[in-house]
Amino acid sequence: MTELASLEVRSASKSFAVNGHHVRALDDVSFAVSPGEFVSIVGPSGCGKSTLLRLVAGLERPDAGEVTFAGARVDGPSLRRGIVFQDHRLLPWLTVEANVGLGLLKSALPDAQKRAAARDYIALVGLNGFEGAYPHQLSGGMAQRAAIARSLAARPQILLLDEPLGALDSLTRGQLQAELLRIWQHEGVTMLMVTHDVNEAVFLSDRIVVMDRNPGRIREILDVNLEKPRRRHDPAFSATAQHLEELLEANPTSPPHG
Amino acid sequence: MMRAIPFGEATLAPPATGRRTRASHGRLRATLTSVALGVVLPLGVLAVWSIAVRLHLMRPQILPSPITVWQTGVDLLTGGDLFAALAVSLQRVVLGLLLGGTLGVVAGVAMGRSRAVDAYLGTTLRTVCQIPTIAWLPFFMLVFGIGEELKLAVIAKASFLPLMLNSYAAMRATPPRYLEVADVLELSAWQRLRLISIPAALPLFAAGVRLGLSNAWHVLIVVEMIASAAGIGHLMAWSRTLFQLDVVFVTIVAIGVTGGLMDALMRALERRITPWSSPA
């Protein structure tokens, strides 16, 4: 079992230059994620949530503040912090099995064990039978599952998910949310997910980070203390979802102050 | 990339069965109709041609009858002359393509990967390649004479440019999002090359080979027409001098068919090597 570690984001700020303007994507953002938690980041578009995730992944560097994981500063991308992108980014010229196997390239296991491990993860995400398929033969949902399997195969200490279900239709999304929950419960991996879907966040998360935009700031961090698996029609569920929506709706779209 | 499929998850194509369904009957009919429509024009031309011959609209010396052409064609095919000529020509094309193509790939890859190399070589190479291959012919003839080296040089030059351009583009074609995946997966430089850069570059590279082959074939014909004692281009020019227009017709068809077959073959190869992207 991989040793889990905690994530800390301390006063992170990040700006981009867009068409000559300076955009403060993130302004003094701080929060922490404990080992084994499932945390979601929600917010209106443009609030910097994807940027925040990319900082944690190490694909971007903060202008100010820092991101530490397992006690060390995040300096670049790493297998320890796996990431599932919104566009699955499966390599189109490799089969599902080969793609998942990419996550195992760095492991010290002998080849036979690597193959077996890949097959296990493919089965975990419910894709058995499709090991030999190519990405262009898969549906969106299946491709995303394969991407999840690839990230998990590397046995990350935290799994980052950047709107993983955003490109899928609502039916598939519902199915995959249940899958994601099952995988999380099975693997016990810490998960940090960015989503714009309120119900998705309430369904899956232990805590929800609600963000503002212009500039990107944390507005509130909600604790969701309902037992999992959660039922969407539960009054407690609905109440939380509604509260979350209110928080998001209350986001002013006024220009930055100060 | 991501398609929202509203029903079910299984979208793999159903396994092919041997049974003919109503759908495949319809497809058969559609194909036959296409073929029928496609031959309308050639048949029309054939009709006009036959009438022109019958009415002696042009001297039989320069307008042989379709039957004569057909007969000559059969003779040349069965007699082996046609294949012999084509063999010579194809051999030259392949050799020249290998030479010029390899140089082109090396240049294209070098320039694609290194901005410095691109800066030093790029402009010069591109300017020189502005001059069409046919204009290089007299130059090469003065340098190499009219032997095999000439053909090799000309074909190499003709295949160089498409392969250089396409290799260059291929090197720069790796989508950054895959490179991010490589970052996260901590792939080594060699793994990146093997698993990402090279496969991503294959479609463009394959197209480059196809274009290079096509260029080479077209250029070879010209060289053979004026500076060769063998090959299909020579056969055409020689029979023209002898006013054997029937042979000329046959060689035109042979050149077209060979060119077309090679192109079709290359496209099929492209599809096999890069099943995930459709060649343009």
Added chain:
Amino acid sequence: MSAASLGLRVDRRSLVLPVVLVALWTAASASGIANPHVLVPPGTLLAAFASAVRSGDFWTAVGASLARFGAGWAIGSLFGIAVGVAVGTYRPAERVIAPSLDSVRQVALFAWIPLLTAWFGDGEAAKVILIAVAAFFPVALNTESGCRSTPRALIEVGRVLEFDPWTMLRRVVLPSARPAISAGLTIALTSAWIGTIGAEYLIDEGNGLGVYLASARLDSRMDLVIVSMVTLGAIGLALNAGLRAALGGRASENDVVVTDD
């Protein structure tokens, strides 16, 4: 008018290779290790350039080539647009014509010369026809592609407004296909210019840059060969630039460009 104001950025590194090559060339011909007829000394070459520029014959030849080129390109383009529109807009036309067109396109351009000279002799007709054929295919292909990719949405608007076919063509299809047609015409410039030089060179009769080139080779005048090569390359570039300017702006990246490969 400095180079910068023309919008030209010259990376100095790109000049290194040419300078080195010229230096090597000068050294090689000065040392006498190479055949002076093949490796013409730079001085001789420049002298040849100068005398060609001053010679009336050279410019007459260039003029003759350009005239032929213009005629062939125009004729070929006209036919190309006509056929391209027909095939790109009218499905039955496509199914009848396209297969034959694709087959004929497979035949290398210059392979038509023996036949053309047998039918039309060594005069202007054969050459202009060849140039027209060279221009025809790129224009036809691109026009077809442009017409065919007229957005469905716009066609539907035309139907709702009850456009007759001619109006549909004039108001919807052709304007939408304009970038593709322009791209085809531009590519046809290169094809037709190559066809011009090639036809003149191979038929070797009358006046023209290609004929000039052929004579230069026959006389083993490498200096004149190079002068001709550079001239025709430059003319090709100028034609391209000229047409681009005339058609207004560079082709955008969104234009579908179909090359006759």
